[in-house]
Amino acid sequence: xxxxxxxxxxxxxxxxxxxxxxxxxxxxxxxxxxxxxxxxxxxxxxxxxxxxxxxxxxxxxxxxxxxxxxxxxxxxxxxxxxxxxxxxxxxxxxxxxxxxxxxxxxxxxxxxxxxxxxxxxxxxxxxxxxxxxxxxxxxxxxxxxxxxxxxxxxxxxxxxxxxxxxxxxxxxxxxxxxxxxxxxxxxxxxxxxxxxxxxxxxxxxxxxxxxxxxxxxxxxxxxxxxxxxxxxxxxxxxxxxxxxxxxxxxxxxxxxxxxxxxxxxxxxxxxxxxxxxxxxxxxxxxxxxxxx
Amino acid sequence: xxxxxxxxxxxxxxxxxxxxxxxxxxxxxxxxxxxxxxxxxxxxxxxxxxxxxxxxxxxxxxxxxxxxxxxxxxxxxxxxxxxxxxxxxxxxxxxxxxxxxxxxxxxxxxxxxxxxxxxxxxxxxxxxxxxxxxxxxxxxxxxxxxxxxxxxxxxxxxxxxxxxxxxxxxxxxxxxxxxxxxxxxxxxxxxxxxxxxxxxxxxxxxxxxxxxxxxxxxxxxxxxxxxxxxxxxxxxxxxxxxxxxxxxxxxxxxxxxxxxxxxxxxxxxxxxxxxxxxxxxxxxxxxxxxxxxxxxxxxxxxxxxxxxxxxxxxxxxxxxxxxxxxxxxxxxxxxxxxxxxxxxxxxxxxxxxxxxxxxxxxxxxxxxxxxxx
Numbered sequence: 001x002x003x004x005x006x007x008x009x010x011x012x013x014x015x016x017x018x019x020x021x022x023x024x025x026x027x028x029x030x031x032x033x034x035x036x037x038x039x040x041x042x043x044x045x046x047x048x049x050x051x052x053x054x055x056x057x058x059x060x061x062x063x064x065x066x067x068x069x070x071x072x073x074x075x076x077x078x079x080x081x082x083x084x085x086x087x088x089x090x091x092x093x094x095x096x097x098x099x100x101x102x103x104x105x106x107x108x109x110x111x112x113x114x115x116x117x118x119x120x121x122x123x124x125x126x127x128x129x130x131x132x133x134x135x136x137x138x139x140x141x142x143x144x145x146x147x148x149x150x151x152x153x154x155x156x157x158x159x160x161x162x163x164x165x166x167x168x169x170x171x172x173x174x175x176x177x178x179x180x181x182x183x184x185x186x187x188x189x190x191x192x193x194x195x196x197x198x199x200x201x202x203x204x205x206x207x208x209x210x211x212x213x214x215x216x217x218x219x220x221x222x223x224x225x226x227x228x229x230x231x232x233x234x235x236x237x238x239x240x241x242x243x244x245x246x247x248x249x250x251x252x253x254x255x256x257x258x259x260x261x262x263x264x265x266x267x268x269x270x271x272x273x274x275x276x277x278x279x280x281x282x283x284x285x286x287x288x289x290x291x292x
Numbered sequence: 293x294x295x296x297x298x299x300x301x302x303x304x305x306x307x308x309x310x311x312x313x314x315x316x317x318x319x320x321x322x323x324x325x326x327x328x329x330x331x332x333x334x335x336x337x338x339x340x341x342x343x344x345x346x347x348x349x350x351x352x353x354x355x356x357x358x359x360x361x362x363x364x365x366x367x368x369x370x371x372x373x374x375x376x377x378x379x380x381x382x383x384x385x386x387x388x389x390x391x392x393x394x395x396x397x398x399x400x401x402x403x404x405x406x407x408x409x410x411x412x413x414x415x416x417x418x419x420x421x422x423x424x425x426x427x428x429x430x431x432x433x434x435x436x437x438x439x440x441x442x443x444x445x446x447x448x449x450x451x452x453x454x455x456x457x458x459x460x461x462x463x464x465x466x467x468x469x470x471x472x473x474x475x476x477x478x479x480x481x482x483x484x485x486x487x488x489x490x491x492x493x494x495x496x497x498x499x500x501x502x503x504x505x506x507x508x509x510x511x512x513x514x515x516x517x518x519x520x521x522x523x524x525x526x527x528x529x530x531x532x533x534x535x536x537x538x539x540x541x542x543x544x545x546x547x548x549x550x551x552x553x554x555x556x557x558x559x560x561x562x563x564x565x566x567x568x569x570x571x572x573x574x575x576x577x578x579x580x581x582x583x584x585x586x587x588x589x590x591x592x593x594x595x596x597x598x599x600x601x602x603x604x605x606x607x608x609x610x611x612x613x614x615x616x617x618x619x620x621x622x623x624x625x626x627x628x629x630x631x632x633x634x635x636x637x638x639x640x641x642x643x644x645x646x647x648x649x650x651x652x653x654x655x656x657x658x659x660x661x662x663x664x665x
Contacts, residue, residue, distance in 0.1 A: 182377035185344050186438075191365040191394035200390075204381030 041065065041260035048256050064257035068265060072258050074245035075234070081262050084242035088222060088269075091153055091238055095160035096217040102161070103168020103213060104206065108198050110169070111176040112184045122173060128166030133226050144231060151233035159231060160221045167220075168213045175209040176202065211280040219270045239266045294353070295320040295478040296341070296446050301350035303336055303502075310336045311347070312502040318495060320355075321476045327489040328499035329525070334482045337499070338450050341480060343367050355445050365394070370439035371448040374455060376431045378423035384410075384434050385419040388441045395442070409437040412471075429460045436471075449481040453488065465491060486526045490514065498522045515652070520661040523581050523654060529618060532628035534580040535658070538573050545570055547580055547655075549624040557624065559601050562650050567665035573657070578664065581654035584618065587630035590645040604645045607638050619644070 006012065036053060041064055043057040051058075070080040110122050140159055141150065149155035179202065187197045228238040237245075243266045247259050274281070294317045303311035310333050318324045326334040339345040341352060343364035351360045359367045370391070378387050388409060389402040397405075410416040413433045423431060432452060439447055449468075453461045469492055472479060483489055489496050490510045497507045498521075506518045517523035523531045536547040536559075545561040559580070561570075590602065608627060609620040612634070619630045619638070630646060638644050655664040 180375055180377060182373045182375050183379065185342070185364075186371065186373060186377040187379070187390075188344065188364045189342060189369065189371050190391035190438075192390075196394070201379050201381070 037260045037264060041257055041264055043257055045253065045255060045257055064255070064261040065265070067255075068246070068258045068262035072246050072255075072262060073249045074242045075249055077234070081239055081242045081246060081265055084237050084239040085265060087153070087236060087242075088238040088240070091156050091160070091236075092218060092221045095157045095164065095221050096214055098157070099161045099164030099168050099217055100210065100213045102165050103170075104172045104203070104210070105198070106165065106169040107172025107174075107176045108202055110173050111179075112181065112197070112202070113194065122169075125166050125169045128163075129170060131166075133163075137226070137230055140227075141231065150231065151236060153236050156227060156231050156236065156238070159227050160217075160224065163227075164217050164220065167216060171209055171213050171216070172206070175206065179205065208280065208283055211277055211283075215273055215277055215281045218273055222270050242266075294318060295322070295355060296324075296480065297353040298337075298341070299351040299353065301337070301340060301352065302348045303333075303340060303345070304348045310502050311340070314350075314502070314504055316497055316504065316507060318478065318480075320478055323472055323479045323481065323492055323494045325489040325493035325496050326480065326482045326499055327484065327486060327496060327525070330484060332499040333502040334484075334499050335450060338371075338448055338480065338482045341446070342369060342371050342448055368445045369448055370442050370444045370446075371450060372435045372439050372452045374451040376423075376435040376455075378426075378431055378434055378438075380423055383420050383422055384415065384426070384437075387423070387434060388437050391438065391442045405441045409440045412440065413437050428456050429464065432456060432464060436468075440471075440475075445478065447477055447479045449479060451483055452481075454483070454485070468492060487528060490526065496526075498525060517581075517654065518663055520579060520581070520656045523656070523663075527583055529584050529629045529631075531654075532582045532584070532623075532626075533656070534582065534624055534626060534628065536578055536580045536624070538570065538576060538578050538655075540574055545574075547578070549580070551624050557603060559603075559648060559650060559653075561653075561655075561665075565651070565665055567655075570655075570665060573664065577658040579656040579658050579661070581656055582628065582648065583652070584629045584631035586649045586652050587619075587628075587632065587646045588649070589632050589636055590647055601648045601650055602645055603648060604643055606643045607640055610638060610640050621646075 006016075039055075039057055040048060040053070042060040042062065043051075044059060044061050044063070047055075047058055068080055069082040069085075071078060072080050074081065074084070106125070110118050144150040144155040144158070147155070147158075149158065183201055184197055187201050192200065222238075223240065224238070225240045225244065228241045229244070232238065232241065243262050246262050297317045299315055301311055301314045302309065314333075314337060316324065326337060328334050336345065340347045343359070343362060343366075347360065351358055353359065354367055354369070378384075379390065382390065385406055388406045392402045392405055406419070407416070410419055413436060415430065415433050415437060418426060418430055418434070423434070426434065432455075435452070452468075453464055456464060465488055471477075472492075481488075481492060493510055495507065496510055496513045498505045498513060500521055506513055506522045508516075513522060514526050517526065520533060524533070534549060536549045538561075539546050539548050539558075541560060544563055545566060547559045547561060549557040549559070551557050603623075605621040605623055607619050607621050611618040611620070614634070616634050617632050617636050617638075619632060619636075620627050621630060621644070622628075632638075632646075636644075656662065657664055
């Protein structure tokens with residue numbers, strides 16, 4: 001039902017029609033690459049070389065998907081991107097959980113247990129959001145070497161946690177600023193300490209911002225290529241690096257359908273996360289404070 | 293023994309001095325109200341008592357024990373916050389028992405305590421609800437219940453009624469007073485509402501700029517204010533301050549109020565209320581303090597024995613409140629408020645003869661604003 005009162009003159013209707021037309025065109029333009037990828041990934045190779053990019057598949061087949069998952073060659077090996085897909089999960093899940101946890105604790109300490117210089121600490125952490133990845137590649141490689149975890153999953157997790165903390169701290173800090181300090185004072189008087197107040201009072205109302213932090217971190221880390229290519233060995237590569245290798249390994253004919261299927265596989269988790277939790281993402285970003 | 297003693301407490305934020313040598317002592321079972329305009333330091337003092345902010349110097353004793361450097365949890369106090377500060381994720385029952393749980397009170401005792409305060413505050417039917425499902429008045433009750441459950445030595449109330457609407461505020465005020473009379477608890481209560489202060493307190497501390505200006509019973513603070521600030525802050529409508537000059541009158545004193553373009557007004561000062569240092573202020577400007585109820589219609593009986601002094605003035609505004617009528621009338625260079633009975637049939641613009649009860653009038657120094665007599 002219309003919840004806005006609008007002018008109903010013919011000119012106004014025409015204007016609105018135009019507006020919607022432009023919006024729909026823009027939406028189609030944005031969805032087009034995904035559609036083309038999806039169509040190409042289910043076409044047999046013969047159809048791709050014969051037909052146009054935009055034609056619908058005549059004989060849809062899932063063979064390119066199974067090939068991309070288990071048989072396609074990524075560099076010297078030919079066992080698909082499946083293994084790297086799970087590699088990515090093994091890196092992303094711990095990195096997301098650790099960086100979100102630390103971010104929440106940081107945000108809590110920076111807002112509810114202010115100390116001398118806490119604003120400066122926050123400003124410096126904020127600065128961490130703007131550091132370009134390339135700048136730290138060499139020092140990070142050196143550090144990972146010293147720690148004895150270069151080319152391992154643990155090393156990649158550490159790198160992503162370190163980079164993620166700046167963002168997660170920012171999220172949680174801005175969320176907790178909106179939660180009244182009196183809640184913490186009341187809990188202190190009731191006899192609760194630092195961790196107890198966090199666990200019992202603040203964490204239960206933090207769901208919106210946890211969702212934001214998890215989605216953000218998941219997307220960032222999953223989509224990362226630079227750290228993945230720089231700090232992994234062949235058996236710890238994330239799926240993004242494997243995808244790159246798959247596309248760049250050409251023996252004879254270029255299998256666009258397999259490339260597209262592999263790209264879909266690599267993009268799928270972030271798409272799924274976004275579709276499932278995107279509503280909460282927007283809600284969490286716009287949540288001002290907690291009622292109550 | 294004093295239940296709460298505050299000894300020369302100072303608090304500084306950088307170079308700003310928020311509390312300047314505050315000392316208060318109250319007995320067990322007393323109801324102390326800290327009142328003053330915003331920024332006077334009353335909330336800071338409250339936080340210092342609670343232990344939420346460290347003091348710069350001085351000591352705080354609860355039940356004779358020095359608690360100045362103890363954590364809030366170890367002071368045996370409970371606090372009701374202005375915003376209620378109910379834990380949003382917990383039910384009312386969990387809110388009330390949280391403090392007991394943190395103190396490792398056995399579950400059965402906790403349940404008993406919850407039932408006891410829920411019964412006392414009539415919130416038993418709300419126990420399973422979350423704070424977001426409660427109205428303002430109900431949240432207020434839960435916040436009080438949370439404080440009452442622990443039975444601490446001192447209760448702190450930080451403007452607990454200021455978020456309620458007018459009618460509910462009056463009801464809750466009465467309820468707090470009843471609770472205090474019934475339980476005999478020691479309460480420190482911060483408010484900027486002088487009516488709350490007058491109606492609830494055993495003892496009022498009027499604060500301004502980090503000082504306690506006056507500490508006394510509501511009667512003392514209202515009828516014998518130490519200076520113009522206290523006199524003006526307590527009472528609604530507030531006290532009228534009238535510029536006058538002090539003159540000799542056959543050995544006694546009188547006040548002359550300049551009334552440009554009219555007969556001048558002279559009010560004799562009652563003999564029994566002559567103060568020692570009035571002589572040095574002869575022919576100097578002073579401020580005469582008269583509360584609205586110190587005026588009355590000519591034929592009304594006066595509360596004090598002294599014959600009231602008659603004056604006549606033209607009424608500028610008539611404000612009936614129902615219970616009585618407030619009149620605004622020009623007196624000398626200023627307009628004053630007078631409170632007369634509801635039957636007074638006077639219209640704006642008419643002249644009215646009023647009696648002034650000089651036996652209760654208060655005289656202030658025009659410069660220092662301190663009380664003279």
